[in-house]
Amino acid sequence: MDSYFSILFTEVYKILFLLVPVLVSVAMIVWLDRRVWAFVQKRRGPNVVGPFGLFQSLADALKYMFKEIIIPASSNKLVFVLAPVVTMTLALISWAVIPFGEDFVLANINVGILYLFAVSSLGVYGIIMGGWASNSKYPFLGAIRSAAQMVSYEVSIGVIIINVLLCVGSLNLSDIVMAQQDLWFVIPLFPMFVIFFISALAETNRPPFDLPEAEAELVAGYQTEYSGMMYAMFWLGEYANILLMCAMGSVLFLGGWLSPIDIFPLNIIPSPFWLIFKILFLFILFALVKATVPRYRYDQLMKLGWKIFLPFSLFYVVLTSSFLLYFDLLPGK
Amino acid sequence: MIAHSVFFYIFSLIAIISAVMVTVSKNTVHSVFFLILDFISISCLFIMIGAEFLGMIMLIVYVGAVAVLFLFVVMMLNVAEQKGQWFSSRWDGGTHIPIGLLVSLIIFFELIIVIGGWKYKPDLLNSISVNISSDVTNTRSIGNVLYTDYILLFQISGMILLVAMIGAIVLTYRERAGVKRQSYVKQISRERDEGVDLVDVEKNKGVKIDA
Numbered sequence: 001m002d003s004y005f006s007i008l009f010t011e012v013y014k015i016l017f018l019l020v021p022v023l024v025s026v027a028m029i030v031w032l033d034r035r036v037w038a039f040v041q042k043r044r045g046p047n048v049v050g051p052f053g054l055f056q057s058l059a060d061a062l063k064y065m066f067k068e069i070i071i072p073a074s075s076n077k078l079v080f081v082l083a084p085v086v087t088m089t090l091a092l093i094s095w096a097v098i099p100f101g102e103d104f105v106l107a108n109i110n111v112g113i114l115y116l117f118a119v120s121s122l123g124v125y126g127i128i129m130g131g132w133a134s135n136s137k138y139p140f141l142g143a144i145r146s147a148a149q150m151v152s153y154e155v156s157i158g159v160i161i162i163n164v165l166l167c168v169g170s171l172n173l174s175d176i177v178m179a180q181q182d183l184w185f186v187i188p189l190f191p192m193f194v195i196f197f198i199s200a201l202a203e204t205n206r207p208p209f210d211l212p213e214a215e216a217e218l219v220a221g222y223q224t225e226y227s228g229m230m231y232a233m234f235w236l237g238e239y240a241n242i243l244l245m246c247a248m249g250s251v252l253f254l255g256g257w258l259s260p261i262d263i264f265p266l267n268i269i270p271s272p273f274w275l276i277f278k279i280l281f282l283f284i285l286f287a288l289v290k291a292t293v294p295r296y297r298y299d300q301l302m303k304l305g306w307k308i309f310l311p312f313s314l315f316y317v318v319l320t321s322s323f324l325l326y327f328d329l330l331p332g333k
Numbered sequence: 334m335i336a337h338s339v340f341f342y343i344f345s346l347i348a349i350i351s352a353v354m355v356t357v358s359k360n361t362v363h364s365v366f367f368l369i370l371d372f373i374s375i376s377c378l379f380i381m382i383g384a385e386f387l388g389m390i391m392l393i394v395y396v397g398a399v400a401v402l403f404l405f406v407v408m409m410l411n412v413a414e415q416k417g418q419w420f421s422s423r424w425d426g427g428t429h430i431p432i433g434l435l436v437s438l439i440i441f442f443e444l445i446i447v448i449g450g451w452k453y454k455p456d457l458l459n460s461i462s463v464n465i466s467s468d469v470t471n472t473r474s475i476g477n478v479l480y481t482d483y484i485l486l487f488q489i490s491g492m493i494l495l496v497a498m499i500g501a502i503v504l505t506y507r508e509r510a511g512v513k514r515q516s517y518v519k520q521i522s523r524e525r526d527e528g529v530d531l532v533d534v535e536k537n538k539g540v541k542i543d544a
Contacts, residue, residue, distance in 0.1 A: 004336045079366070110470045114389035121397030125369070128404055132362060144405070151401055158393075171386075171472055300515075 018106055022095050026239045027057035033287045040291035064232035072134060072225050079133035084233035087126030091240035094119040098247050099174045101257050101271035112173035113161055116248055120203065123241060124150040131222035142221025146205060146212030152305040153202040159313040160196045163189055164252050166320050169331030177256030186253040192316055193253045195309050200245040206286060208293040209301055242286060243279060250278035341381060348374040361407045369400045386472040
């Protein structure tokens with residue numbers, strides 16, 4: 001029991017060491033998102049609070065903290081309060097398995113990629129709970145939309161993951177990164193990377209797939225009835241999920257913590273920085289898409305997921321496996 | 334080992350309580366939420382006995398997809414109206430009761446068989462032909478068995494699922510008249526000649542647009 005508690009304390013220390021930077025970077029990433037968005041549209045964006053407006057998110061967080069939390073009288077109170085908590089928790093627990101370096105990971109579990117996939121598929125519950133418990137039309141419609149959308153795009157993300165796993169032969173995230181030492185998977189599996197990127201946009205309810213919170217139709221979707229810190233938690237959870245999807249994309253396709261080429265000036269940069277660079281690169285792509293692409297119509301969104309992405313990624317599974325089989329490259333022999 | 338059993342009892346307790354709450358709670362949506370809690374704690378139990386692959390698949394399939402659809406259906410149903418039908422005084426005789434009794438009887442006998450099987454558990458463990466070694470991950474060992482010895486059963490279950498899926502689509506599909514569908518090919522292949530029609534309009538006469 002004693003040794004158990006000592007393990008527990010070191011783990012808590014490690015978890016804090018991981019979560020605090022994640023939370024801070026979520027706040028910074030919101031600022032980056034707004035900045036990129038503004039620059040594309042030839043605006044300045046948030047530039048008043050602190051140097052370059054860096055502390056804008058901090059100011060926003062303070063504002064949210066001191067706002068009143070309004071719980072609608074006709075809402076289902078317990079579920080209403082639980083929903084942002086669920087969103088936030090699920091967005092944060094998945095960081096446990098992301099490898100930042102060769103031995104720099106909180107939990108190096110065998111089924112890391114399945115864990116990530118499972119947790120991201122649980123993310124839909126925060127939204128459904130919030131939408132249902134609000135007991136109001138717009139949030140409910142937003143929640144229903146979001147549930148259908150996330151379930152659809154999860155399927156194609158699952159098939160894309162199968163493509164990567166065929167090339168690796170392991171479900172462990174560190175193994176997936178180590179398998180990319182010679183060649184990042186973005187090169188042989190480039191179409192899958194594109195589909196993963198678009199599915200990640202849909203999975204995290206980002207524009208052009210932000211129908212669950214389409215402001216022109218649903219006010220703010222599932223968040224309509226939320227205020228103050230509870231709204232902020234939804235919002236933080238959403239951005240943490242976006243960061244997580246970027247991390248997942250960099251681990252699966254962009255070689256995780258590996259440097260692009262193993263030569264002198266590049267390989268002295270510590271491995272976590274490479275992962276952070278890649279996450280930032282993907283995130284800036286996310287922000288650019290938000291700034292440039294108009295919102296999809298709902299039937300187009302469903303059509304894209306089920307009739308284009310799913311058949312194509314299934315076809316690519318067959319292609320990848322036959323290629324690996326023909327050239328005798330199948331791993332794990 | 335103490336910590337292990339503490340966690341085992343915590344998760345089992347949550348699983349049992351939430352399983353009871355699924356049937357007891359009056360709000361159908363709450364029932365589904367308790368069902369989800371049940372699934373999650375069961376998958377935690379799976380992970381605790383070292384079957385992490387099964388636990389994760391349980392989370393992905395049941396919690397991530399099946400329960401979402403449950404929630405979908407339950408939220409859409411007008412439960413209050415149905416309650417009125419079930420419990421109202423002008424009840425139509427109850428055609429569901431015999432079927433419900435039959436199903437619950439079958440499940441009851443199955444449970445008795447399971448509890449009876451508990452007695453023969455030591456023999457059961459000896460009769461397992463697959464040797465379990467700890468240095469092979471259980472994902473790999475499941476794959477080794479599933480795609481070799483039990484490939485036929487695996488494929489048959491896949492076929493049954495496919496048939497069920499097609500059946501569900503056939504049952505719910507209905508042709509609707511007057512649905513306007515967007516065809517990208519048609520939109521893109523439109524040329525100026527067919528899209529624009531220049532008409533010389535006579536004075537004070539107007540034109541008929543839909544030809």
